[in-house]
Amino acid sequence: MPEIVVEGVKKTLGGLLTLGDINIKAKDGAFAGILGPSGCGKSTLFNIISGLMQPDAGHVFIDGRDVTGRTGRVSYMRQKDLLLPSLNVLDNVSIPLVLKGWPKKKARAEAEKHLGRFGLAGFQGYYPGQLSGGMRQRAAMLRTYLFSSDILLLDEPFASLDAITKRQMHAWLIDVFYQIRPTVMFITHDVDEALYLCDKVYVLSECPTVVNLEIDVPFCRPQHGRTIVDPEYSAIRDAIMEALAI
Amino acid sequence: MTRGDGSFVSSCVKQDDTKEPSPCVLVVLLMKDKINNIANVVVPLAFVSFLLVIWEYTVRWRSIPDWILPGPLQIARTFAENAPMLTKHAQTTLTECLAGFAIAIAFSFVIAFLMDELPLVKKAIYPLVIASQTIPIVSVAPLFIIWFGYGILPKIIVVVLVCFFPIAISLLGGLAAVDKDYLELFRSMQATRLNIFRMVKLPLALPSFFSGLKISAAYSVMGAVIGEWLGAKQGLGGLGAYMTLAQRSFQVDRVFAAILAVTVCSAALFALVCLIEKITIPWNRLS
Numbered sequence: 001m002p003e004i005v006v007e008g009v010k011k012t013l014g015g016l017l018t019l020g021d022i023n024i025k026a027k028d029g030a031f032a033g034i035l036g037p038s039g040c041g042k043s044t045l046f047n048i049i050s051g052l053m054q055p056d057a058g059h060v061f062i063d064g065r066d067v068t069g070r071t072g073r074v075s076y077m078r079q080k081d082l083l084l085p086s087l088n089v090l091d092n093v094s095i096p097l098v099l100k101g102w103p104k105k106k107a108r109a110e111a112e113k114h115l116g117r118f119g120l121a122g123f124q125g126y127y128p129g130q131l132s133g134g135m136r137q138r139a140a141m142l143r144t145y146l147f148s149s150d151i152l153l154l155d156e157p158f159a160s161l162d163a164i165t166k167r168q169m170h171a172w173l174i175d176v177f178y179q180i181r182p183t184v185m186f187i188t189h190d191v192d193e194a195l196y197l198c199d200k201v202y203v204l205s206e207c208p209t210v211v212n213l214e215i216d217v218p219f220c221r222p223q224h225g226r227t228i229v230d231p232e233y234s235a236i237r238d239a240i241m242e243a244l245a246i
Numbered sequence: 247m248t249r250g251d252g253s254f255v256s257s258c259v260k261q262d263d264t265k266e267p268s269p270c271v272l273v274v275l276l277m278k279d280k281i282n283n284i285a286n287v288v289v290p291l292a293f294v295s296f297l298l299v300i301w302e303y304t305v306r307w308r309s310i311p312d313w314i315l316p317g318p319l320q321i322a323r324t325f326a327e328n329a330p331m332l333t334k335h336a337q338t339t340l341t342e343c344l345a346g347f348a349i350a351i352a353f354s355f356v357i358a359f360l361m362d363e364l365p366l367v368k369k370a371i372y373p374l375v376i377a378s379q380t381i382p383i384v385s386v387a388p389l390f391i392i393w394f395g396y397g398i399l400p401k402i403i404v405v406v407l408v409c410f411f412p413i414a415i416s417l418l419g420g421l422a423a424v425d426k427d428y429l430e431l432f433r434s435m436q437a438t439r440l441n442i443f444r445m446v447k448l449p450l451a452l453p454s455f456f457s458g459l460k461i462s463a464a465y466s467v468m469g470a471v472i473g474e475w476l477g478a479k480q481g482l483g484g485l486g487a488y489m490t491l492a493q494r495s496f497q498v499d500r501v502f503a504a505i506l507a508v509t510v511c512s513a514a515l516f517a518l519v520c521l522i523e524k525i526t527i528p529w530n531r532l533s
């Protein structure tokens with residue numbers, strides 16, 4: 001079961017207690033949002049979940065197994081696409097498979113199957129420098145997906161895109177989500193983006209960071225692209241704003 | 247009705263005008279481009295010609311003797327007359343250059359890889375790399391001749407000394423400048439150190455590496471010439487030896503012809519590196 005549980009994680013960085021005591025959970029097939037002020041340690045939390053960083057205290061469980069401080073189960077996608085300029089799209093997205101020891105040919109064939117779903121069909125031979133920002137982010141997401149297809153950790157994936165492209169990416173992401181049903185953790189500092197996509201939102205405080213608010217979002221991922229008019233919307237939005245102390 | 251039609255037509259015409267420039271405008275635009283291209287070639291050529299004319303004129307007007315300063319026409323004549331000889335010497339010089347260049351590149355890669363992967367090695371070697379650049383070549387080249395004789399080896403060593411620093415420093419800089427988010431991403435995908443170096447660091451460092459390579463390409467001929475210059479009497483020849491011997495017999499026109507040949511060789515090496523860069527980093531041209 002692709003379930004992520006973060007239990008009592010603490011981390012001091014540069015002498016400053018950054019993560020105070022974090023308890024977060026993303027159930028199988030959930031789309032959990034993490035909102036918090038800049039510099040509160042959201043990316044640090046993902047570094048800990050992906051095993052790049054060892055927490056000072058606490059544990060990370062994925063599929064019910066303790067994976068604290070061990071890489072290999074999940075990777076995460078960042079705001080920067082981090083595609084290699086020297087490789088074309090197909091070779092870029094097949095990197096995780098190649099690193100897992102697949103022969104190059106087989107890795108390419110496997111990656112090619114998913115290009116269409118990620119809106120990259122016909123672009124396999126293009127270099128990252130030739131693609132739009134939105135396409136580069138989709139390629140980066142496909143690369144993340146090919147590393148672990150059942151869990152996606154997304155760290156402000158759309159923060160560098162313009163408003164219109166961002167909206168298109170939301171619609172596309174919702175569509176893909178319903179096709180592949182992964183467990184998602186989604187970091188953002190955009191409240192409306194979180195309400196639009198996530199079925200649960202965790203609001204983090206300033207350093208030392210704790211979870212200020214944990215709230216369910218009943219109206220997320222609408223089938224239309226219009227403004228959400230659910231009467232609960234403003235109440236939930238206000239609660240989140242208050243937790244963010246805006 | 248008629249009025250509406252009329253305005254429709256006029257707006258149509260207007261749109262046509264703004265969206266697609268008329269042939270006339272196109273020609274002007276094309277010409278502007280062409281004129282710019284031509285200017286890029288003509289302006290420097292004209293300036294150099296201007297300097298040459300002044301030089302020639304001064305030499306004749308002041309009747310400066312050939313053994314002090316020959317005019318450009320005289321130099322051109324000497325260059326043409328001695329072309330076979332100069333070509334032979336240039337071959338020797340270029341052989342030393344390419345050998346030294348290749349060794350410097352190989353050496354830089356080994357050193358840069360070790361320094362990048364092992365911080366202790368970096369701490370230990372970095373001062374030495376800097377020191378290698380501060381060595382006055384002219385003072386150590388005679389030592390190389392004492393140690394290694396009058397063969398090709400001391401010249402190659404001088405070229406290596408001259409080329410090593412720019413290449414190693416630019417490669418190291420390129421490796422160190424790789425965004426650490428790339429490294430973390432690949433670490434989280436369980437890439438081995440060797441894979442990270444091969445797939446991420448090296449390609450991302452290539453542009454910086456090539457800028458060092460270009461500087462070295464331009465310098466390498468100078469290094470070989472210095473090596474030949476100091477061992478001119480019993481050496482294998484080369485442009486540096488030719489230059490020295492010409493100088494000792496006050497054939498200043500031959501010195502200048504040799505200088506011209508050195509410049510041509512340096513420019514050719516530089517162009518070769520640029521070509522290799524274009525072939526090795528094709529993605530740079532795409533964006």
Ligand SMILES: Nc1ncnc2c1ncn2[C@@H]1O[C@H](COP(=O)(O)OP(=O)(O)O)[C@@H](O)[C@H]1O
Nearest residue numbers: 013014018036037038039040041042043044045
């Ligand atoms: N490796 C590190 N060493 C010391 N301090 C760090 C390190 N990484 C991040 N920090 C600091 O920890 C804080 C949280 O960083 P980060 O997790 O990137 O925040 P966020 O993603 O929420 O904006 C920041 O103040 C940052 O400067």
Ligand SMILES: [Mg+2]
Nearest residue numbers: 042043044155
């Ligand atoms: Mg961050």
